[in-house]
Amino acid sequence: MPFIPHTEEDVEKMLQAIGAKSIDDLFDEIPADLRAQGLTQVPPGLSEMEIGRLMSARAAQDGQPLVFAGAGAYEHHIPAAVWEIATRGEFYSAYTPYQAEASQGTLQLLYEFQTMMANLTAMEVSNASLYDGASALGEAALMAVRANRKSKSRRLLIPRTVNPVYRKVAHTIVKNQGITLEELDYDREGGYIDPASLPSEPGDFTALVIPQPNFFGVLEEVDALTDWAHSHGALVIGVVNPTAMALISAPGEWGEMGADIAIGEGQPLGAPLSSGGPYFGFMTCRKEHVRQMPGRIIGKTEDLDGKVGYALTLQAREQHIRRSKATSNICTNQGLLTTAATLYMSIMGIEGLEKVAATSHDNTVKLMNKLEAVKAVERIFNRPVFHEAVIKLSSPLSEIQTAMADAGIVAGYDLGQDYPELENCLLVCATETKTDSDLDAYVETLTRVTT
Amino acid sequence: MLIFERSHEGRSNTAQILRNDVEVTDIPAGLRRKQRAVLPAVSELQAVRHYTGLSQKNFSIDTHFYPLGSCTMKYNPRGSNKYAMLPGFLARHPHAPEQMSQGFLASMYDLQEMLKDVTGMKEVSLAPMAGAQGEFAGMAMIRAYHDSRGDDARSEVLVPDAAHGTNPATAVMCGYKVKEIPTDAQGDVDLEALKQAVGPQTAGIMLTNPSTLGVFERRITEIARIVHEAGGLLYYDGANLNAILGKVKPGDMGFDVIHMNLHKTFSTPHGGGGPGAGPVGVSERLIPFLPIPMVAKEGDKYRFLTEKDRPQSMGRLSAFAGNAGILLRAYIYARMLGREGMIRVSEYSTLNANYMMARLKQEGFHMAYPERRATHEFILTLKKEAKETGVIAMDYAKRLLDFGHHAPTTYFPLLVPECLLIEPTETEDMETLDSFVETMVKIRAEADADPDMVKGAPYTLPVKRLDDVKAARELNLKWSPDTE
Numbered sequence: 001m002p003f004i005p006h007t008e009e010d011v012e013k014m015l016q017a018i019g020a021k022s023i024d025d026l027f028d029e030i031p032a033d034l035r036a037q038g039l040t041q042v043p044p045g046l047s048e049m050e051i052g053r054l055m056s057a058r059a060a061q062d063g064q065p066l067v068f069a070g071a072g073a074y075e076h077h078i079p080a081a082v083w084e085i086a087t088r089g090e091f092y093s094a095y096t097p098y099q100a101e102a103s104q105g106t107l108q109l110l111y112e113f114q115t116m117m118a119n120l121t122a123m124e125v126s127n128a129s130l131y132d133g134a135s136a137l138g139e140a141a142l143m144a145v146r147a148n149r150k151s152k153s154r155r156l157l158i159p160r161t162v163n164p165v166y167r168k169v170a171h172t173i174v175k176n177q178g179i180t181l182e183e184l185d186y187d188r189e190g191g192y193i194d195p196a197s198l199p200s201e202p203g204d205f206t207a208l209v210i211p212q213p214n215f216f217g218v219l220e221e222v223d224a225l226t227d228w229a230h231s232h233g234a235l236v237i238g239v240v241n242p243t244a245m246a247l248i249s250a251p252g253e254w255g256e257m258g259a260d261i262a263i264g265e266g267q268p269l270g271a272p273l274s275s276g277g278p279y280f281g282f283m284t285c286r287k288e289h290v291r292q293m294p295g296r297i298i299g300k301t302e303d304l305d306g307k308v309g310y311a312l313t314l315q316a317r318e319q320h321i322r323r324s325k326a327t328s329n330i331c332t333n334q335g336l337l338t339t340a341a342t343l344y345m346s347i348m349g350i351e352g353l354e355k356v357a358a359t360s361h362d363n364t365v366k367l368m369n370k371l372e373a374v375k376a377v378e379r380i381f382n383r384p385v386f387h388e389a390v391i392k393l394s395s396p397l398s399e400i401q402t403a404m405a406d407a408g409i410v411a412g413y414d415l416g417q418d419y420p421e422l423e424n425c426l427l428v429c430a431t432e433t434k435t436d437s438d439l440d441a442y443v444e445t446l447t448r449v450t451t
Numbered sequence: 452m453l454i455f456e457r458s459h460e461g462r463s464n465t466a467q468i469l470r471n472d473v474e475v476t477d478i479p480a481g482l483r484r485k486q487r488a489v490l491p492a493v494s495e496l497q498a499v500r501h502y503t504g505l506s507q508k509n510f511s512i513d514t515h516f517y518p519l520g521s522c523t524m525k526y527n528p529r530g531s532n533k534y535a536m537l538p539g540f541l542a543r544h545p546h547a548p549e550q551m552s553q554g555f556l557a558s559m560y561d562l563q564e565m566l567k568d569v570t571g572m573k574e575v576s577l578a579p580m581a582g583a584q585g586e587f588a589g590m591a592m593i594r595a596y597h598d599s600r601g602d603d604a605r606s607e608v609l610v611p612d613a614a615h616g617t618n619p620a621t622a623v624m625c626g627y628k629v630k631e632i633p634t635d636a637q638g639d640v641d642l643e644a645l646k647q648a649v650g651p652q653t654a655g656i657m658l659t660n661p662s663t664l665g666v667f668e669r670r671i672t673e674i675a676r677i678v679h680e681a682g683g684l685l686y687y688d689g690a691n692l693n694a695i696l697g698k699v700k701p702g703d704m705g706f707d708v709i710h711m712n713l714h715k716t717f718s719t720p721h722g723g724g725g726p727g728a729g730p731v732g733v734s735e736r737l738i739p740f741l742p743i744p745m746v747a748k749e750g751d752k753y754r755f756l757t758e759k760d761r762p763q764s765m766g767r768l769s770a771f772a773g774n775a776g777i778l779l780r781a782y783i784y785a786r787m788l789g790r791e792g793m794i795r796v797s798e799y800s801t802l803n804a805n806y807m808m809a810r811l812k813q814e815g816f817h818m819a820y821p822e823r824r825a826t827h828e829f830i831l832t833l834k835k836e837a838k839e840t841g842v843i844a845m846d847y848a849k850r851l852l853d854f855g856h857h858a859p860t861t862y863f864p865l866l867v868p869e870c871l872l873i874e875p876t877e878t879e880d881m882e883t884l885d886s887f888v889e890t891m892v893k894i895r896a897e898a899d900a901d902p903d904m905v906k907g908a909p910y911t912l913p914v915k916r917l918d919d920v921k922a923a924r925e926l927n928l929k930w931s932p933d934t935e
Contacts, residue, residue, distance in 0.1 A: 001792065001795055001799075002787050002788050002789075002792045002795075003525070003526050003528065003718075003788075003877070003878050004795055004799045004877050004878065005878070005879070005880040006799060006802075006880070006881070010880070010881045011802065013881070014802055014803075014805075014806040014881060015802075017806055017809045017810060017813070018802075018805045018806055018809045019809070020805070023798045023799075023801070023802050024798075026798075026801045026802060026805050026824055026825075027698055027801065027824075028824065029666070029667045029669055029823065029824050030667055030669075030695075030698065030699055031669065031671075031672065033672075034671070034672070034699050034703055034704060035698065035699060036571070036697060036698055036699055036700050036703065038697075038790070039568050039569060039697055039790040039793060039794070040568060041564050041565055041567065041568035042565045042568050042569065042785065042789060042790040042793060043786070043789060043790065044789045044790060044791070045786070045787055045788055045789025045790070045791060045792045046786050046787055046789065047787070048528075048530040048787065051530065051534065051783055051786050051787055052530065052533075052534055054786070055534035055535075055537060055540075055558075055779075055783060056534070056537060057554070058539075058554030058555070058557060058558060059534075059537035059538065059539030059540045059554060060539055060554070061539070061553055061554035062539050062540070062543050062547070062551055062552055062553065062554045062555055063539065063551055064538060064539060064542050065542075065544075065547065065551055067542070067544045067547075069544045069546045069547070071546055072545075072770050072771075073544060073545050073546070073770075073771065075542075075544070079464075079466075079467050079495070081495060081498065081499050083536070085499060085502050085503060085506070087532060088503070088506045089511055089512070089513025089514065090506035090507060090509040090511045090513065090514060091506050091509065091511070091722065091723055092511070092513070092527065092532070092720045092722060093511040093512035093513045093524075093527050093720055093721065094509045094510065094511040094512075094721060094722075094723045095517070095519060095522055095524060095721040095723070095724060096721070096723070096724035096725075097723065097724065098519075098860075099510070099848065099849075099852060099857065099858050100914075100917050101849065101852060101909050101912040101913070101914055101915070101916065101917065102509070102510040102515075102852045102857060102858075102909075102912060103508075103509055103510065103723075104505075104508040104509070104912075104913045104914055105505035105506050105507065105508035105509035106505075106509055106723035106724070108453070108505055108508070109502065109505050109723075110723075111453075111928075111929070111930070112453055112454050112455070112930070114928055114929050115453075115455065115929040115930045115931075116490055116491075118928075118929045119488045119489045119490065119929075120488045120490070122486070122488070124929075125928045125929060126928070126929065128724070129725075131580040131581060131584065131726075131769065132580065132769050132770055132771075133770055134767070134768075134769055134770035135580070135584070135768065135769060163770065165767060165770050165771075166770060168766060168767050169766070169767050169768060169769065169770065171766070172591070172765065172766030172767060172768065173587075173624075176591065176594060176624065176625045176626035177624065177626055178626070219478065219482050222482070223481070245484070245488060246484065246488070247475060247478065247483065247484055248478060248482050248483055248484055249481075249482055249483060249484055249485055250484060250488070253484070253485045253486070265770065272536075272541035272542070272776075273541065273542060273543060273544050273545065274540060274541050274543065274775055274776040275540065275543045275544075275545055275552075275555055275771070275772060275775035275776070276545030276769070276770065276771025276772045276773070276775050277545075277580065277726070277769065277771060277772070277773055277774040277775045277776060277777070278580075278725075278726035278774040278775075278776050278777050279770075280726075287926075290926070290928070296724065297928060298928070299922035299923065299926060299927055299928055300922070300927040300928075301917050301918050301919070301921045301922035301927075302917070302918050302921060303914040303915040303916060303917050303918070304907070304915040304916050304918075305915055307914055307915070308914075309913075309914035309917045310917075311917045311919055311922045313919070313922040313923050313926070313928075314923055314926075315923075316923075318616075319583075319616035319617050319619075319620035320615075320616040320617075320863070321616070322616075322620070323616045323619040323620060323629075324619035324620060324622065324623045324629045325623075326616070326620040326623075328620065328624070329583045329586065329587060329617045329620035329621040329623075329624050330581075330583055331581065331582065331583045331616075331617050332581050332582070332583070332714075332724050332725035332726070332727045333724050333725045334722075334725045334726045335721070335722040335723035335724035335725045335726070336720060336722025336723065336725065336726060337722075337725075337726060338723075339502075339722070339723060342454075342502070343498065343502055345490050345491070346454050346490070346491045346493060346498040346501070346502070347464055347467055347495055347498045348464070348467055348468075348490075349462075349463050349464060349490050349491060349492050349493070350487060350488055350489070350490040350492075351463045351468060351492075352463065352464060352467045352468045353490065355468050355469045355473070356469070358473045358474070358475050359469050359471060359473050361475055361478075362473045362475065365477065384477060384478050384479060384482065386478065401548055402548065402550065405547075405548045405550055405551055406550075410544050410546070410547050410548070410551070413546050432469060
């Protein structure tokens with residue numbers, strides 16, 4: 001019996017102690033007409049060896065392609081120690097640290113994680129993570145409505161340069177509470193929000209969302225956008241890539257005052273691509289808004305002897321205490337992924353992270369330069385980018401992507417799916433994992449399939 | 452000691468720092484980082500030793516009995532982790548074309564089919580990333596369903612008073628008001644109160660069955676009839692699915708939508724507080740509203756269903772396809788169990804809980820519902836003991852830690868005073884259960900002899916009892932060099 005230790009003798013003794021004749025008797029409070037008639041779609045059990053064979057075959061079936069897609073998930077090298085330590089049973093099989101004294105490992109790690117994320121985004125405080133970047137944006141929108149004391153508005157402005165799936169997810173999360181996300185269009189030449197195009201009388205709004213870099217890889221004029229939002233009494237929610245934070249200005253540094261809330265996808269910090277999850281969302285903010293923050297938060301405290309320890313804090317915000325008045329229904333965080341991220345940041349250090357950011361950026365720039373020689377390719381958007389860029393192809397993209405896939409290359413992300421005006425436009429990213437010959441393989445294959 | 456306190460400026464991990472010379476010249480100075488972020492500057496060995504050391508300060512399933520009620524802390528098979536972390540799965544980009552994704556998609560499709568079977572629901576979406584997100588998806592579907600019929604005056608969701616806190620919080624996130632329904636003396640929903648509460652304003656009811664009181668709601672069919680007749684829908688919180696796996700199907704009880712906690716019932720890692728996975732299953736009428744993406748099989752090919760296929764979907768919940776790697780672990784676990792193994796999960800978790808309950812009763816402890824069968828968990832109340840000695844449930848919980856047992860869930864559900872919610876799970880052996888019972892007897896004797904000693908517990912852990920009030924009052928949420 002898989003994972004069940006009972007011997008026949010145990011079962012007999014246990015039933016005797018209970019005073020029941022059979023295990024089935026223990027279900028006698030369930031009305032007879034509700035009892036299931038067995039399972040038909042679940043196959044018979046497999047040994048670990050057999051399931052190992054099956055999964056190995058399926059994993060191999062999907063191959064190990066050269067990945068040039070980013071669009072929110074980035075292939076970075078992960079030091080071997082990260083997952084060796086993160087999957088230690090003491091981290092892997094523990095739960096939410098409700099019993100603080102028996103969870104000091106997880107709690108101290110999360111306190112260190114909060115410090116690292118606050119530092120990376122140049123913000124004052126961090127929570128212990130949310131599900132992923134997209135849902136973090138939804139939570140940030142709800143938080144901004146609660147936190148902005150100057151505005152009673154339930155309207156947020158969100159540029160179309162924000163990841164389109166993030167916009168969809170955020171809409172799903174906020175729409176039933178009467179909160180609207182109003183889109184701001186972008187400049188077609190630059191692929192960014194031109195601060196000069198912002199309305200002088202935008203009406204009452206509670207927050208402006210600013211992506212950096214934006215979904216096209218293009219860098220936004222964050223200082224001007226931040227100051228514009230603040231001048232209208234709105235908060236600023238930064239949506240940032242954590243790798244980029246090693247090189248480009250962090251939300252806490254934006255404009256005169258800095259952003260109010262920063263969120264993003266934590267995946268680049270030690271989580272494998274893994275088909276899109278599990279990843280983790282991070283959220284940092286100004287200290288004055290911490291009571292409006294969703295999710296677990298760890299604080300430093302002392303024990304009876306005055307010894308330093310760590311505990312869940314500000315729990316009065318949360319569902320298990322506040323029930324219907326909680327800041328969010330969120331219960332778990334993405335503990336295992338924050339463990340990996342904390343290890344990743346500790347092992348890489350800021351120097352390592354800067355090198356990853358610079359090399360990823362450099363590889364993408366090199367690839368764009370090499371692609372200039374390909375006839376079917378045109379670079380679009382003339383503004384500075386970080387480690388991702390957009391090219392336009394002269395023939396239908398779906399055929400090109402299929403042909404590239406046949407050659408073992410994930411060519412990029414098809415922007416036409418979300419932006420009708422960007423038909424046949426491909427969002428391409430080459431991280432530090434790519435060598436010069438990988439870049440050449442991309443260029444050669446693209447040349448071949450477009451001629 | 453914090454990792455930052457082990458840092459030395461200038462120390463770095465050369466094995467992890469790329470050897471190329473690279474200078475970024477095309478990003479204008481105004482957009483560059485102004486002040487370098489502080490991260491630890493330690494050697495790889497220092498980091499490995501530091502975090503290995505931290506791990507050893509945790510209780511976990513791999514190291515301790517962890518009978519945390521309503522959380523199903525059972526053994527997380529290593530095989531599930533190993534095969535979900537095969538290089539082919541880890542390397543798959545979420546936007547990889549479907550032609551490069553058939554192995555992954557086949558596993559997701561198979562998992563959907565198995566979950567349909569065990570829950571008796573018509574279709575399943577794997578999209579939600581945790582139980583609470585599954586709840587949100589479920590209630591948002593109920594709302595989308597009513598709205599699609601122009602039945603948009605339904606403003607209220609019914610929630611039993613014993614419910615998990617996520618239930619009312621979720622209903623509010625979906626724009627509903629919450630009305631609590633009381634529980635009767637036997638732990639069942641108070642039917643009279645329910646009949647009074649339903650009406651044209653009722654959007655639905657959120658129920659956990661077996662309930663958080665550790666008993667099976669016997670009149671579920673009657674509840675379903677009352678709510679359905681009022682035009683409301685039934686939401687099933689799958690927190691306690693472990694208790695009935697293969698024995699009863701929520702679909703047969705009349706539920707319209709359910710969420711499952713794969714990190715509980717399908718033994719994916721709790722990871723120190725996540726990631727979870729909270730797939731949702733629905734009855735016929737809610738199929739169009741399921742969250743996307745889902746996986747469809749056409750001939751012998753698999754593909755994602757998107758907005759184009761499901762225009763009425765309640766929407767997307769994550770940037771990609773949910774916690775894919777966790778879903779793979781659940782799939783591997785489900786295949787190892789197989790159909791016979793799934794039924795054994797509920798049988799042996801129920802056997803273990805009833806055995807512990809019987810033994811504790813024998814030893815003179817008081818159960819919240821002594822006349823009822825335990826499901827996979829049960830509630831012990833220390834009200835009498837607390838009154839006699841002043842040693843409360845929290846003190847028992849802390850003292851249990853000294854004896855090497857993780858504490859059960861304390862003070863939940865809120866309506867049973869001084870309670871411990873105990874869930875042993877099916878993967879524990881009889882000796883471990885006996886040892887927990889003997890420890891409880893020992894602690895009670897200690898409480899009689901020296902209550903202050905018990906109230907000072909724990910004594911053997913890295914820290915003694917922590918000051919939660921100080922943590923909240925003097926907020927210190929990150930390390931900084933100036934304050935140390």
